[in-house]
Amino acid sequence: MTINKKNELTNDFVIRFANTNGTGSASANHMFAKAIMRMGIPVSAKNIFPSNIQGSPTWYEVRVNEQGFLSSRGGPADVLVAMNSQSFARDLGDLKAGGTLLYDNSRQQDLTSIPENTTALGIPIAEICLKEYHDPRLRQLFKNVIYVGALAALLDIEFEVLKILVSDQFKGKEKLITPNIFALELGYQYAHTHFDCPLATRVERRDLIKEQILVDGNTGCALGAVYAGVTVVGWYPITPSTSVIEKFASYCQRLRIDPATGKKNYAIVQAEDELAAIGIAIGAGWNGARSFTATSGPGVSLMSEFLGLSYFAEIPVVLMNIQRAGPSTGMPTRTQQSDIIACAYASHGDTKHVLLFPKCPTECFELTAIAFDLADRLQTAVILMSDLDLGMNDHLCEPFQWDDERQYDLGKVLNEAELDAIEQYGRYQDIDKDGICPRTLAGTHPNKGAFFTRGTSRNRNAVYTERSEDYVDNMQRLARKYRTAAALVPEAQIRQQHQVADISLIFFGTSAQVIDEVTAIFAEQNLTVDSMRIRAFPFGAEVPKFIEQRNNCFVIEQNRDGQMRSLLINELNLSPHSLTAILNYDGLPLTARSVVRMISDARTVAPIRQGGQR
Amino acid sequence: MSYAKSKFRHPNLEVNDIGLTYRDYEGVVSTLCAGCGHDSISASIIHACAELSIPPHKIAKMSGIGCSSKAPNYFLNRSHGFNSVHGRMPSVTTGANLANKDLCYLAMSGDGDTASIGLGQFAHVIRRRLDMVYLVANNGVYGLTKGQLAATSDKGAKNKAGEISPFNEIDLCVMALQLGASFVARCFSGDRKQLVSILKAAICHQGFAFIDIISPCVTFNNQANSKRSYDYVQQHVSTGAVSDFVPVKDEISCDLPSGNYHDICLHDGSLIRLYKVAKDYRSDDKLHAVNMIEAHKAKQQILTGLFYVNPAIDTYHEVNQTSDTPLNQLREDALCPGQRVLKSINGSFR
Ligand SMILES: Cc1ncc(C[n+]2csc(CCOP(=O)(O)OP(=O)(O)O)c2C)c(N)n1
Ligand code: SF4
Numbered sequence: 029m030t031i032n033k034k035n036e037l038t039n040d041f042v043i044r045f046a047n048t049n050g051t052g053s054a055s056a057n058h059m060f061a062k063a064i065m066r067m068g069i070p071v072s073a074k075n076i077f078p079s080n081i082q083g084s085p086t087w088y089e090v091r092v093n094e095q096g097f098l099s100s101r102g103g104p105a106d107v108l109v110a111m112n113s114q115s116f117a118r119d120l121g122d123l124k125a126g127g128t129l130l131y132d133n134s135r136q137q138d139l140t141s142i143p144e145n146t147t148a149l150g151i152p153i154a155e156i157c158l159k160e161y162h163d164p165r166l167r168q169l170f171k172n173v174i175y176v177g178a179l180a181a182l183l184d185i186e187f188e189v190l191k192i193l194v195s196d197q198f199k200g201k202e203k204l205i206t207p208n209i210f211a212l213e214l215g216y217q218y219a220h221t222h223f224d225c226p227l228a229t230r231v232e233r234r235d236l237i238k239e240q241i242l243v244d245g246n247t248g249c250a251l252g253a254v255y256a257g258v259t260v261v262g263w264y265p266i267t268p269s270t271s272v273i274e275k276f277a278s279y280c281q282r283l284r285i286d287p288a289t290g291k292k293n294y295a296i297v298q299a300e301d302e303l304a305a306i307g308i309a310i311g312a313g314w315n316g317a318r319s320f321t322a323t324s325g326p327g328v329s330l331m332s333e334f335l336g337l338s339y340f341a342e343i344p345v346v347l348m349n350i351q352r353a354g355p356s357t358g359m360p361t362r363t364q365q366s367d368i369i370a371c372a373y374a375s376h377g378d379t380k381h382v383l384l385f386p387k388c389p390t391e392c393f394e395l396t397a398i399a400f401d402l403a404d405r406l407q408t409a410v411i412l413m414s415d416l417d418l419g420m421n422d423h424l425c426e427p428f429q430w431d432d433e434r435q436y437d438l439g440k441v442l443n444e445a446e447l448d449a450i451e452q453y454g455r456y457q458d459i460d461k462d463g464i465c466p467r468t469l470a471g472t473h474p475n476k477g478a479f480f481t482r483g484t485s486r487n488r489n490a491v492y493t494e495r496s497e498d499y500v501d502n503m504q505r506l507a508r509k510y511r512t513a514a515a516l517v518p519e520a521q522i523r524q525q526h527q528v529a530d531i532s533l534i535f536f537g538t539s540a541q542v543i544d545e546v547t548a549i550f551a552e553q554n555l556t557v558d559s560m561r562i563r564a565f566p567f568g569a570e571v572p573k574f575i576e577q578r579n580n581c582f583v584i585e586q587n588r589d590g591q592m593r594s595l596l597i598n599e600l601n602l603s604p605h606s607l608t609a610i611l612n613y614d615g616l617p618l619t620a621r622s623v624v625r626m627i628s629d630a631r632t633v634a635p636i637r638q639g640g641q642r
Numbered sequence: 643m644s645y646a647k648s649k650f651r652h653p654n655l656e657v658n659d660i661g662l663t664y665r666d667y668e669g670v671v672s673t674l675c676a677g678c679g680h681d682s683i684s685a686s687i688i689h690a691c692a693e694l695s696i697p698p699h700k701i702a703k704m705s706g707i708g709c710s711s712k713a714p715n716y717f718l719n720r721s722h723g724f725n726s727v728h729g730r731m732p733s734v735t736t737g738a739n740l741a742n743k744d745l746c747y748l749a750m751s752g753d754g755d756t757a758s759i760g761l762g763q764f765a766h767v768i769r770r771r772l773d774m775v776y777l778v779a780n781n782g783v784y785g786l787t788k789g790q791l792a793a794t795s796d797k798g799a800k801n802k803a804g805e806i807s808p809f810n811e812i813d814l815c816v817m818a819l820q821l822g823a824s825f826v827a828r829c830f831s832g833d834r835k836q837l838v839s840i841l842k843a844a845i846c847h848q849g850f851a852f853i854d855i856i857s858p859c860v861t862f863n864n865q866a867n868s869k870r871s872y873d874y875v876q877q878h879v880s881t882g883a884v885s886d887f888v889p890v891k892d893e894i895s896c897d898l899p900s901g902n903y904h905d906i907c908l909h910d911g912s913l914i915r916l917y918k919v920a921k922d923y924r925s926d927d928k929l930h931a932v933n934m935i936e937a938h939k940a941k942q943q944i945l946t947g948l949f950y951v952n953p954a955i956d957t958y959h960e961v962n963q964t965s966d967t968p969l970n971q972l973r974e975d976a977l978c979p980g981q982r983v984l985k986s987i988n989g990s991f992r
């Protein structure tokens with residue numbers, strides 16, 4: 029068979045795997061992505077899976093790009109590995125004209141709808157497995173490994189890299205190493221014997237990875253919580269947040285067992301629902317232990333009353349919201365950033381919460397650790413706003429780092445001696461004038477510092493009152509505390525030159541993945557781009573400054589209603605004309621192409637007024 | 643408004659083993675209606691804690707929302723208290739207890755707070771075997787929201803507004819027994835002697851202790867036809883056994899009483915001494931307890947007393963194998979694995 033070698037796609041292509049849920053393809057696909065990383069080439073991997081557990085189609089898309097453009101590319105793939113005969117015909121539509129199709133031809137497949145100039149490579153994978161393996165489970169499992177072996181030959185992946193990967197992966201389960209390598213070889217040899225390897229679409233070793241790691245954001249959050257000293261967790265399962273807890277639990281089992289007694293330096297409770305989950309976290313925070321819960325949209329709705337309690341009663345707690353699309357029967361396994369308003373103003377009364385927006389797993393780790401310091405310092409709820417794409421997909425990012433000199437900031441908590449030193453303790457006395465009042469923990473002092481925690485019907489000494497003056501006084505102090513928060517949270521990251529660029533972008537969270545590529549595409553059109561990445565709410569002073577220096581900024585977000593734009597306009601008192609929404613809410617990870625298209629459209633429809641309204 | 647109580651102390655007030663009088667266990671002056679059963683519960687708590695010589699700052703008062711949940715402000719001023727969210731006290735107490743297992747968690751709830759909005763959390767905190775004392779001040783109505791019928795009201799019960807409870811009652815003691823509570827009792831707020839001794843036993847019990855306390859609401863459910871009025875309860879209350887609490891230090895010195903009694907040894911060595919009233923009374927059999935409760939109900943009687951106790955059950959922390967040091971006291975050295983470990987973790991992602 030001759031292979032089309034015309035379009036050179038070295039280190040720049042997208043390969044899509046079409047599999048069946050529950051067949052073990054995930055780990056084979058992951059191995060494929062890791063092999064490319066180990067060859068020093070930037071790579072990203074995204075799962076696209078329905079919420080069914082077994083039997084339905086799932087897709088895994090790997091983007092290889094040596095410029096480091098690693099967001100979802102969008103559009104059809106260059107290589108399709110079609111392993112699901114049920115979705116086969118439909119999957120062919122995801123292949124580019126002139127692309128490469130790898131499929132199992134043990135059974136006749138209908139190739140009538142194949143795109144033009146496709147190089148169709150059939151391997152009788154099922155037949156090979158039937159011959160080589162007796163155990164039906166292994167037959168199924170090794171199918172995946174065989175196509176990875178074949179891809180190694182076709183894409184020029186160093187076989188040695190795969191062998192080492194397998195040995196690393198099965199460390200401690202040595203019995204599994206040889207059969208896995210054998211399966212890889214089956215695929216590799218078949219491809220070499222039957223096809224003209226390698227393809228034009230292929231990889232070539234580089235040294236672009238350095239220290240970087242390939243990991244999902246939920247692992248970053250979990251490790252961040254371990255390192256930040258979390259001891260209490262309450263939770264209730266919900267995709268895509270569940271793996272935060274699972275990872276936290278498994279790292280704790282390794283790292284948090286008291287060496288002398290064998291006992292646990294942590295407690296994790298799978299609660300009856302999200303109300304109890306956050307209630308547990310808040311109860312622990314009240315008692316001075318670092319605690320968190322993780323959830324997604326529907327859980328946030330249930331936690332809303334408790335978030336208000338945390339705000340008014342001033343109790344530290346961290347909530348990780350791994351956002352997903354819509355309600356429970358919507359697209360629970362698709363990504364979105366659509367809980368911005370729901371979280372910023374969660375609960376009854378005048379409440380506002382601290383939000384943090386990580387962009388990558390490294391930042392999941394760092395901002396999680398910061399979230400606990402902020403929650404303790406500010407004595408309030410801090411919500412980490414991740415999303416499904418960040419939480420559950422593997423991203424190439426800088427390694428996690430911890431400064432061993434770093435100490436936890438447990439905030440203003442008075443100990444026995446400190447209580448002795450003051451004449452009269454009042455829980456809500458704003459001694460430092462930053463809105464943050466020293467708190468005490470139960471059990472600290474035999475006859476000083478005790479108080480009754482409740483909502484707002486209390487005066488500065490935590491004595492019950494319904495006097496309006498006391499209520500207003502307290503609310504004003506809470507507003508003062510919020511201003512303190514704006515100065516403590518991580519600053520927005522601004523990229524700008526001396527002159528204001530042609531296009532100004534504001535974005536947050538996972539939208540960061542597309543920005544370099546968007547900038548590069550606009551550069552080809554001779555347009556300059558500057559940008560501000562928001563990392564926290566409340567907004568620091570740099571945020572309005574950036575916006576006010578410009579006539580118009582594009583706010584990129586992954587929701588329908590432009591929630592961050594609304595929040596900016598509302599909180600900073602901006603003219604709506606100063607911000608143009610660029611919105612993606614189809615549940616799929618953002619692509620640079622779509623952002624460029626939307627911005628270009630917006631620029632032609634409404635040319636930006638010079639000296640326009642602010 | 644809260645009123646500070648006079649700090650004046652009668653010079654002859656008895657001091658307990660840690661040098662405190664019962665006044666050191668008081669709270670601020672109650673703002674509940676005069677005659678509210680909840681105030682009698684507060685008074686009993688003050689006496690029980692003073693007599694047990696518990697350092698008040700080692701107690702955490704937990705509650706939800708309701709008149710009953712406000713009550714913790716009216717006892718134990720030297721203890722931290724948490725008036726949390728309606729129906730959610732059990733989860734907050736769970737978190738507090740996980741953070742610091744060395745405090746005594748004394749929780750107060752109402753029948754609305756527990757049997758309606760908080761029924762799920764009630765069930766799960768029992769199942770979780772949290773070491774705590776869970777009190778329900780059961781008045782058959784929602785006091786704080788002005789007298790709506792509560793789910794603990796008997797079928798056919800009428801509130802002051804004349805509404806009739808059309809459905810069967812929820813019996814929280816029966817539920818607690820079924821869900822695995824290791825200490826279950828019912829008391830009447832008006833019977834101080836019984837309440838104080840059962841409270842003491844509940845506090846010393848290691849495990850989940852539940853006491854349903856019939857506590858009349860004088861404002862909304864004390865009318866002639868009410869089944870939660872002082873008069874009705876007094877006329878219909880019956881007990882299986884009179885309980886007495888014998889603290890560890892008194893065990894050897896006290897004279898052995900005469901009569902038909904039975905001792906239960908608690909985890910800390912103190913005793914619950916039960917003088918049988920009913921012939922078939924026993925406290926070690928859940929099924930029997932449920933039968934006793936239901937049999938009395940059939941006779942229009944309210945059975946009180948200690949229904950069930952299992953002094954030797956593993957609590958949450960024993961099941962979880964939590965460290966001996968309370969979790970809220972652990973710091974970086976015990977909690978943070980450090981950069982060296984992180985480096986090797988990073989290695990697993992390459
Ligand atoms: C979420 C929520 N719903 C409703 C209320 C209003 N509410 C306050 S107390 C209460 C009922 C309290 O009844 P119970 O627990 O029996 O206490 P009691 O006042 O009778 O002692 C209700 C419905 C509330 N505070 N919060
Ligand atoms: S309304 Fe009823 S329950 Fe509430 S304080 Fe008055 S008497 Fe007590």
Ligand SMILES: [Mg+2]
Nearest residue numbers: 752753783784
């Ligand atoms: Mg009530």
